[in-house]
Amino acid sequence: MIEIKDLHKSYKMGSNSLHVLKGINFSVEEGELVAIMGSSGSGKSTLLNILGMLDVLDEGSYTLDGVPIKDLNETKAAQYRNKFLGFVFQSFNLINYKSAMENVALPLYYQKVGRKERQEKALKYLEQVGLREWADHLPSELSGGQKQRVAIARAMAAEPKVLLADEPTGALDSTTSYEVMDLIQKINDAGNTILIVTHEPDIADMCKRIVHLKDGVIVEDKKITQVRASQYV
Numbered sequence: 346m347i348e349i350k351d352l353h354k355s356y357k358m359g360s361n362s363l364h365v366l367k368g369i370n371f372s373v374e375e376g377e378l379v380a381i382m383g384s385s386g387s388g389k390s391t392l393l394n395i396l397g398m399l400d401v402l403d404e405g406s407y408t409l410d411g412v413p414i415k416d417l418n419e420t421k422a423a424q425y426r427n428k429f430l431g432f433v434f435q436s437f438n439l440i441n442y443k444s445a446m447e448n449v450a451l452p453l454y455y456q457k458v459g460r461k462e463r464q465e466k467a468l469k470y471l472e473q474v475g476l477r478e479w480a481d482h483l484p485s486e487l488s489g490g491q492k493q494r495v496a497i498a499r500a501m502a503a504e505p506k507v508l509l510a511d512e513p514t515g516a517l518d519s520t521t522s523y524e525v526m527d528l529i530q531k532i533n534d535a536g537n538t539i540l541i542v543t544h545e546p547d548i549a550d551m552c553k554r555i556v557h558l559k560d561g562v563i564v565e566d567k568k569i570t571q572v573r574a575s576q577y578v
């Protein structure tokens with residue numbers, strides 16, 4: 346599904362350059378649930394942004410579902426990103442003046458899905474995250490965990506092949522974090538490929554594989570034989 350070879354990425358800082366990713370080799374099969382860990386500044390978000398086609402690599406190659414990304418022009422890249430990738434962020438990134446249902450329906454609007462089908466699908470995905478009865482509520486009326494579940498429903502509504510989540514539990518207390526991870530595990534059980542950036546070991550333990558970054562290189566890549574189940578009841 347994902348293949349990264351000898352990936353390098355630097356940021357220009359005035360006359361200097363900050364070499365953030367220093368030769369990453371990494372592949373992800375369909376159906377994996379991968380945690381990307383590492384201390385602050387190790388390059389986790391940079392890697393996730395490149396995987397999400399939100400940023401470009403300097404050197405190396407990235408192949409997504411058999412397609413080399415650098416062969417795509419800007420329009421094709423945007424289409425490809427919308428079709429293949431879903432995003433979940435630490436700060437939810439919901440639109441405050443739109444209801445939960447309208448937020449979930451938004452990617453479908455961009456996919457030119459008709460109004461009635463948009464609403465039906467949005468309700469279906471809200472149902473899947475346990476928030477059907479909150480469809481008409483604004484984000485300000487929802488708890489942090491509920492907002493993140495709406496954001497996950499929105500990402501899933503576009504039916505992406507890969508879900509990328511940058512610190513999805515970073516703004517949540519531990520009970521709520523486990524609820525969100527329980528949902529992510531269920532989505533993965535249904536066959537979706539998911540990559541999560543986290544610095545929380547107990548969240549990473551709920552994934553099937555942990556990739557550890559340090560100073561821009563992968564220092565550990567291990568499969569988890571005993572995946573931790575959600576602790577919340």
Ligand SMILES: Nc1ncnc2c1ncn2[C@@H]1O[C@H](COP(=O)(O)OP(=O)(O)OP(=O)(O)O)[C@@H](O)[C@H]1O
Pocket residue numbers: 356357363365383384385386387388389390391392544
């Ligand atoms: N757009 C940018 N321009 C310049 N420097 C950047 C940019 N994005 C990230 N960096 C720098 O690259 C390094 C890696 O950042 P990155 O956000 O990938 O780390 P991270 O492991 O996700 O850290 P954190 O856990 O704190 O979010 C940091 O030193 C950061 O300051």
